[in-house]
Amino acid sequence: MKSRFLAGPYIAWMAIFTVVPLGMVVYFAFTDNSGAFTFANLTYAWEYWPVLLRSVWYAVAACLICLVVGYPVAYVIAQSTASVQRVLYLLVTLPMCMSFLLRTLAWVALLRDTGLINSFLGLFGIGPAPLIRNSGSVIMGMVYNYLPYMIMPLYTVIAKLDPRLIEAAQDLGCGSFQTFRRVVLPLSVPGIVSGITMVFVPAVSTFYISQKLGGTEDIMIGDIIERQFKGNLNQNLGAAMSLILMVLVFISIGLMNRFTDDEEVATI
Amino acid sequence: MSKELIRLVDCRMDFDGETVLDSINIYFNDSEFLTLLGPSGCGKTTTLRIIGGFLQPTSGDVLFDGVRINDVPPHKRRVNTVFQKYALFPHLNVFENIAFGLRIAKVPEAEIRERVAEMIGIVSLKGFEKRKPGQLSGGQQQRVAIARALVNRPKVLLLDEPLGALDLRLRKDMQNELKRIQQQLGITFIYVTHDQEEALAMSDTVVVMDRGRIQQIGTPEDIYNEPKNAFVADFIGESNILDGVMRADYVVEFFGRKFRCLDRGFAKDEPVDVVIRPEDVDIVPPDSGHLCGTVTSVTFKGVHYDTIVDFRGFKWLIQTTDLHQPGEYIGIKLTPNDIHVMKKSVYSGMFGDYSSYSAEYDEINDPDAVIGGEESPEEALNEE
Numbered sequence: 001m002k003s004r005f006l007a008g009p010y011i012a013w014m015a016i017f018t019v020v021p022l023g024m025v026v027y028f029a030f031t032d033n034s035g036a037f038t039f040a041n042l043t044y045a046w047e048y049w050p051v052l053l054r055s056v057w058y059a060v061a062a063c064l065i066c067l068v069v070g071y072p073v074a075y076v077i078a079q080s081t082a083s084v085q086r087v088l089y090l091l092v093t094l095p096m097c098m099s100f101l102l103r104t105l106a107w108v109a110l111l112r113d114t115g116l117i118n119s120f121l122g123l124f125g126i127g128p129a130p131l132i133r134n135s136g137s138v139i140m141g142m143v144y145n146y147l148p149y150m151i152m153p154l155y156t157v158i159a160k161l162d163p164r165l166i167e168a169a170q171d172l173g174c175g176s177f178q179t180f181r182r183v184v185l186p187l188s189v190p191g192i193v194s195g196i197t198m199v200f201v202p203a204v205s206t207f208y209i210s211q212k213l214g215g216t217e218d219i220m221i222g223d224i225i226e227r228q229f230k231g232n233l234n235q236n237l238g239a240a241m242s243l244i245l246m247v248l249v250f251i252s253i254g255l256m257n258r259f260t261d262d263e264e265v266a267t268i
Numbered sequence: 269m270s271k272e273l274i275r276l277v278d279c280r281m282d283f284d285g286e287t288v289l290d291s292i293n294i295y296f297n298d299s300e301f302l303t304l305l306g307p308s309g310c311g312k313t314t315t316l317r318i319i320g321g322f323l324q325p326t327s328g329d330v331l332f333d334g335v336r337i338n339d340v341p342p343h344k345r346r347v348n349t350v351f352q353k354y355a356l357f358p359h360l361n362v363f364e365n366i367a368f369g370l371r372i373a374k375v376p377e378a379e380i381r382e383r384v385a386e387m388i389g390i391v392s393l394k395g396f397e398k399r400k401p402g403q404l405s406g407g408q409q410q411r412v413a414i415a416r417a418l419v420n421r422p423k424v425l426l427l428d429e430p431l432g433a434l435d436l437r438l439r440k441d442m443q444n445e446l447k448r449i450q451q452q453l454g455i456t457f458i459y460v461t462h463d464q465e466e467a468l469a470m471s472d473t474v475v476v477m478d479r480g481r482i483q484q485i486g487t488p489e490d491i492y493n494e495p496k497n498a499f500v501a502d503f504i505g506e507s508n509i510l511d512g513v514m515r516a517d518y519v520v521e522f523f524g525r526k527f528r529c530l531d532r533g534f535a536k537d538e539p540v541d542v543v544i545r546p547e548d549v550d551i552v553p554p555d556s557g558h559l560c561g562t563v564t565s566v567t568f569k570g571v572h573y574d575t576i577v578d579f580r581g582f583k584w585l586i587q588t589t590d591l592h593q594p595g596e597y598i599g600i601k602l603t604p605n606d607i608h609v610m611k612k613s614v615y616s617g618m619f620g621d622y623s624s625y626s627a628e629y630d631e632i633n634d635p636d637a638v639i640g641g642e643e644s645p646e647e648a649l650n651e652e
Contacts, residue, residue, distance in 0.1 A: 162355060164351050164352075164355035165357060167322055167349075168349070169357075170321075171320060171342050171343070172343075172368050172416070172420065173372040178372055182368075
């Protein structure tokens with residue numbers, strides 16, 4: 001078929017640059033320097049479980065904050081008139097047009113002890129407030145960077161909600177809160193699930209944000225992996241950590257999708 | 269008799285400076301099946317949404333039991349709606365869809381079960397309680413939508429083209445079903461449709477609307493037999509609409525001939541619209557016809573033939589069970605109650621086939637003779 005033919009280039013691309021490297025990650029994870037089979041990398045990688053746990057915890061926190069902050073934004077955008085929708089949507093996606101590194105560095109300039117905010121507070125003799133080098137600043141950095149990924153799928157789902165369903169809820173006696181809780185929220189579950197997935201996956205493996213905005217205690221699994229490839233040059237350990245992270249992400253996605261295994265909702 | 273429940277007083281609705289409803293005055297009686305009938309854009313759905321509380325009229329009052337309810341939001345009105353395309357909740361099964369309103373009203377669980385089960389019985393959906401709307405056919409979804417509204421025991425049920433998405437056969441079944449449910453529960457139904465057959469078959473009262481105005485209110489028989497203007501005549505059934513002149517009470521002239529009719533009260537020589545229903549025309553041999561013309565086309569419609577007859581440039585539609593081949597020269601006969609006279613309106617000349625009047629009809633016969641006899645219309649009727 002023609003469509004299959006057109007998908008050919010990407011399938012080849014995937015095979016070469018996704019499947020093959022994945023196989024290589026698995027291979028390195030289970031071998032030592034000499035290429036002999038071993039479980040040592042995985043065992044050693046497990047010793048970093050507190051870091052892994054912290055990464056998950058930061059990612060979950062960032063996800064929940066993104067959801068709480070993003071949902072009302074997505075809802076407001078979806079309820080606006082078409083022209084306002086375009087402007088607001090552009091505003092949400094605009095930060096993504098700027099370099100991720102630049103955005104994170106900008107936060108450093110804002111938050112550090114000699115930064116803009118603390119300098120301003122200093123005028124009133126306050127501070128310097130501990131705005132940076134703690135878990136809060138890392139999570140905030142993640143929320144700031146990944147919020148658009150939450151808002152976009154939520155907006156898409158809410159905008160597609162049939163307005164007659166909302167009228168039907170009102171007709172059957174729902175005030176605005178009940179309408180939201182019983183109709184709008186349950187029907188936006190697919191958007192919530194894909195939003196959480198799209199924020200959680202990059203957040204749990206993030207590395208740069210924690211280096212710039214976090215303290216020494218805020219190191220994340222992504223930073224450790226980076227270090228294995230760039231500093232310690234222990235590729236096998238890095239591969240093992242990546243593999244563990246990947247399995248973790250797969251399990252999380254699997255769990256999330258259980259919420260939408262109801263096909264009615266999933267096909268919206 | 270039944271008492272008045274809802275009244276719209278001088279309701280006007282403007283959208284973006286365009287008038288969608290223009291001074292609507294109408295009342296709805298308790299336990300009545302009333303249909304708002306009209307083409308799309310006539311304002312019928314807007315009227316329904318005003319009653320449902322989804323729209324507030326630009327001016328005018330909505331009264332419920334004599335109390336003004338303009339500012340009462342939908343969830344506080346004792347009115348429920350069956351939406352166009354149903355608007356069932358896709359995340360809830362049939363039982364929970366129907367139970368929705370009762371749960372909001374915090375009805376005790378046992379009573380919810382009982383009332384939902386009763387409703388499921390009424391709309392014949394036993395065994396489907398656990399299905400999701402997406403797993404139901406159009407007709408079944410339709411019945412869920414009706415049950416979901418009726419389970420709340422509203423005073424009034426609003427139905428917005430509820431059968432529009434169903435195929436013809438299912439529609440007929442659902443029409444009977446709806447009428448049965450309405451009579452069984454004794455609830456006021458306000459029904460919106462553009463399908464005149466549906467309106468005539470189900471309603472106690474039909475309200476014909478066009479261009480944001482009410483054109484006529486009446487029983488289905490009134491609307492069909494005594495249309496008030498050319499729009500109503502054309503919209504409700506097929507009509508031949510001719511230009512005529514009222515020469516005297518019970519005498520109308522068209523095609524240069526005078527015909528006896530049943531209408532009176534017009535000014536002498538007042539121009540009027542004359543409606544002749546295609547099924548009322550009798551085809552006779554040319555020598556005994558009041559008018560003669562040539563068959564130009566015939567379409568078989570099952571019960572009858574749609575026969576188009578050209579009376580020297582003016583084409584009529586005649587419905588007859590006898591086949592007359594194209595090219596055949598035939599005569600027609602009209603009795604006084606085949607002829608219905610209407611006042612001229614803004615719709616005059618827009619419907620029916622109004623090719624120009626042919627003067628040659630003047631030559632056929634004595635132009636002053638009154639076809640249909642000299643006797644009074646009452647006597648003419650008795651002869652039928």
